[in-house]
Structures are given as structure tokens and as C-alpha cells.
Amino acid sequence: xxxxxxxxxxxxxxxxxxxxxxxxxxxxxxxxxxxxxxxxxxxxxxxxxxxxxxxxxxxxxxxxxxxxxxxxxxxxxxxxxxx
Numbered sequence: 792x793x794x795x796x797x798x799x800x801x802x803x804x805x806x807x808x809x810x811x812x813x814x815x816x817x818x819x820x821x822x823x824x825x826x827x828x829x830x831x832x833x834x835x836x837x838x839x840x841x842x843x844x845x846x847x848x849x850x851x852x853x854x855x856x857x858x859x860x861x862x863x864x865x866x867x868x869x870x871x872x873x874x
Contacts, residue, residue, distance in 0.1 A: 806853045809842040811868035821845070825861065829854065845869065 812818050818836040825834050825847075833848040847853055855871055862869030 801850060803848050803850055804853055806847050806855055806858075807872045807874065808845040808847070808858065809868075809870045809872050810836075810845050810862070812836060812838065812843050812845070814838070821861075821865075821867070824865075825858065828857065828861070842872065844872075 812821065815836075815838065818838060822834045822836065825832065829847075829849075831849060831851065832853065835846050837844040837846065845858075847858065859869055859871070861867075
């Protein structure tokens with residue numbers, strides 16, 4: 792009898808934010824700051840997108856309010872995109 796190996800079904804959570812970030816230097820600073828606050832997150836920007844997308848991925852929950860508050864405290868427009 793053949794025994795099937797257990798399949799790892801770990802899924803990720805993804806949140807996407809619209810921002811007003813206009814350049815790669817600022818985007819890099821934001822990624823570094825957020826990685827300090829949330830080292831378990833995978834964070835990146837898509838500045839080519841019309842929404843200047845900030846994408847955050849995690850195997851656990853994502854602190855959406857913390858990210859929004861970071862934006863507010865740093866005079867950035869960061870808003871959650873509902874999908």
C-alpha cells in the first residue's frame with residue numbers, strides 16, 4: 792500500500808494598498824520602516840501601477856490599521872484596496 796505524503800497547505804494573506812508614493816527612494820524607506828515594525832511580512836511596491844500599490848504578504852494576520860496609521864503619521868496617503 793502506497794502512503795501519500797502530507798501536502799503543506801499553508802496559505803498566505805495578502806493586503807493591497809493604494810498610495811501616493813511617487814519615487815523608488817521613498818518606497819524603499821517605507822519598506823525598510825515597515826520591515827522593522829513587521830519583520831514577518833513580505834512587502835513591496837508597484838510604482839508603475841496607477842495606484843502606486845503597496846503589497847503586503849504574511850503567513851499570519853496583517854495589521855491593516857497599523858499600516859494605515861504608519862501612513863498617517865508620515866503624511867502619506869495609504870488606503871486599503873477592497874477586492
